[in-house]
């Protein structure tokens with residue numbers, strides 16, 4: 001477990017953060033600009049002096065007057081804009097912390113990391129010649145090569161254009177799993193949270209307001225993740241090979257969702273996103289319609305979502321949540337109610353990783 005409790009006062013800003021959670025996978029710190037995400041991350045790294053405590057398992061990193069100095073915490077930190085040594089080659093940037101690891105410390109495999117980050121062909125180039133996306137890959141590689149116990153990523157994609165983001169996202173996915181390092185990932189992009197995170201810590205005005213699994217955060221209609229793009233659900237499963245007709249089966253809880261144009265090889269650990277506005281409900285399976293996917297669902301709860309709309313929170317066979325947005329008129333006509341079994345007609349499914 002990781003236990004965090006920090007208070008810090010600045011003129012016009014107060015940080016009051018507390019959470020305790022398992023220490024594995026990717027945890028997103030999500031909240032609007034200025035709510036204190038970077039400050040919290042810097043407190044964890046020991047770069048800001050805050051009151052409070054930080055425990056990693058049974059090891060005390062900070063409590064009372066006791067505080068491990070930054071370099072003894074063994075946390076990797078990647079900033080919004082990669083701060084590489086411009087005069088050094090990519091190889092020397094990567095090797096900087098790695099070659100200084102003390103004897104007896106676990107030493108990540110240099111060549112494996114380089115291969116995994118796809119940096120082989122860049123090793124002898126100067127860091128100043130790299131694109132933004134390449135720089136961030138080197139910065140992440142450099143941090144991971146110091147065998148950190150935690151990797152702190154502060155909006156690593158925010159300074160990149162769409163193309164560079166597309167290029168780097170696949171490397172960030174599965175980072176925690178492959179490198180065996182838990183990640184804290186600061187972002188204000190719901191898309192990045194949905195794509196990368198296992199857990200989300202929500203922040204507003206300096207306070208951590210809740211800590212939820214991604215599934216929990218996506219299952220509640222008032223989720224802060226939905227403010228801009230509307231309600232959506234994330235389903236975890238695996239992709240099978242695409243069929244000749246262009247459809248790709250996404251398998252989850254012994255059911256199949258059909259995807260069209262899924263440009264990714266099949267495999268475990270896939271995630272799809274379904275917008276609530278792309279889901280309709282029917283009382284029985286419907287024949288003769290173009291919708292590819294129809295899945296049985298049990299209604300857990302109905303929420304009035306304003307403007308004559310009702311957000312229906314459903315449970316799929318196997319327990320994963322699915323949100324559907326229907327008109328209040330339809331909800332009334334179909335007599336939708338808690339515990340009712342019906343069918344979700346899913347118009348479009350987007351593969352997020």
Ligand SMILES: Nc1ncnc2c1ncn2[C@@H]1O[C@H](COP(=O)(O)OP(=O)(O)OP(=O)(O)O)[C@@H](O)[C@H]1O
Pocket residue numbers: 010012013031032033034035036037038039040188
């Ligand atoms: N070095 C500093 N000195 C004084 N105030 C600061 C400093 N850095 C940040 N602040 C203030 O502290 C508050 C929290 O800032 P912080 O950068 O942690 O927020 P954030 O959620 O990471 O924002 P963003 O998403 O825009 O990066 C803000 O009011 C900010 O103006």
